[in-house]
Amino acid sequence: MKHILPNAMLGILGGGQLGRMFTMAARAMGYRVTVLDPDADSPAGGLADVHIRAAYDERAALDRLAETCAAVTTEFENVPADSLGYLAQRVRVSPSAESVSIAQDRIAEKRYISGAGLQVAPFLAIEGAGDLDRNLEGHLPGILKLARLGYDGKGQVRVKTAEEAKAAFAELGGKSCVLERQLNLKAEISVIIARSSPTEVACFPVAENQHESGILDVSIVPARVTPAVAAHAQEMALKLAQAMDYIGVLAVEFFVPDDDDLVINEIAPRPHNSGHYTLDACAASQFEQQVRTLCGLPPADTRLLSPVVMVNLLGDIWRDDEPAWDKLLSQPNVKLHLYGKKTARIGRKMGHFNVLADDAETALSQALELKQMLHA
Missing domain, CATH: 3.40.50.20 (Rossmann fold)
Structure with a gap:
């Protein structure tokens, strides 16, 4: 190229x-x-x-x-x-229209991932009310998710019984959904890769992600999983990108069940919220990789330079005036990123901050303390 x-x-x-x-x-x-x-x-x-x-x-x-x-x-x-x-x-x-179309529909996405020989949570495609008349026992309790246009926990309803699933389907407007079995999880993690060609591929360190109300809250890097789990997640992400003949930056989210048998949750054909740590903690950011892969250049170095924790800043902390940024900016190891949005709303992503430290636990402790101060 x-x-x-x-x-x-x-x-x-x-x-x-x-x-x-x-x-x-x-x-x-x-x-x-x-x-x-x-x-x-x-x-x-x-x-x-x-x-x-x-x-x-x-x-x-x-x-x-x-x-x-x-x-x-x-x-x-x-x-x-x-x-x-x-x-x-x-x-x-870049990415291709075909790659983007796969990620736009949860049914197509899960079928594609399964077809690539990679594991997803047990699911049923619910394309009409009649699809809920079958035996749902192997998929309950579960989460009914809109097949299209759902994000940040929107368009998702937890259900325990067939009756609840039918009510949730009606609540979601009778639109195509997937019913996904709820798994017992130890963690949720993500992998971001940059691929310029089949031989020019780079993988960022694995992030451990914690959510609140379906929205990413905190990313911890390195993820607190075993080296074997982290390596397996990277291998699965690379295998999926190869199957898609993907060019660009691709984020792959995983569930880590109790037995460490990784399951792909979903993909994003772009830089990802859980990769914002790369702006300050890696030799190159996911956005530099997006530029490089788009321009046919090989991916840059993805080395982790420091353990880091990323915290999302939502519109909830904007009240009568600006949040107390001095609480963040007075910390020499904290990097603040604001997105320039003029209107703050509850649940709207307005920015994030990264905390760099000698180890992830120290970074997490400081990050959570700062988050609490901003919400006070």
Whole structure:
């Protein structure tokens, strides 16, 4: 693949915080960036060289991207896959429309992962109310999840009985879902890989993730799992990327059951919230990797330079005024990242901070103390 070098214009569909951090990485490396996002106040749009304010499927906007950009990527998987396919006829696109379409539908995603010889939690595709009339015993208690457009715990309902599953299906609007058996877990972990070609692949250290109300709260790196579990997770992520012939940055989330028999939960064809620790704790960030893989360059060094804990900052801590940032910024080992969003809402990701320390437990203790102070 021909290298795309600095001074070239790169395009990205989506102007949220992931697009913002991509833009910052690209510009630091000498590239120019065009953001396509309909929001006039998008966090990435204000930093980009060009902000095209249009819908993601508007052909005139896509034509402008294809004419002015050397390559195009995306910051989220719910961008229309057809738009990526349309662009790919004229310009380099990473990840591919096919990869994104797999991640857009939980049914397709789980079937694809299983077809690649990798384990997922036992599940049933629920595409109509009649699918809940079968014997559900092997999938209960479980979680009924919308097949499309669910994220951060939205569109998910825990169910214990067939009756509850039917009520939940109606509550979710009778849309296609998966019923996934609930597992007893020791931990949830994630792996982020960068793949420029079958022979140019790099894997970041494994993160251990803790959630609140379905939203990622804390990521701990290195993950507190055995070296064998961490290595197996990386191997599974690499095998899946190979099966997909994936080019770009790919996040793979795993469940760690009591017996350590890893199960893939879901994938994200982009940088991931659980990879924000790489901004401060690794030799290269996941966003630099997104730039490099898009431009046909080999992935950069993924070494962990310091144990780290990442804490999400949600809109919940914004009250009458700004949070007490001095509590964070007075700590020399804490790195604050704010996303430039103008309006704070409960549950909205507004930023994050990374705590660097000599070991993960020390970083976690300090991170949780700082989080509590911000919420006080």
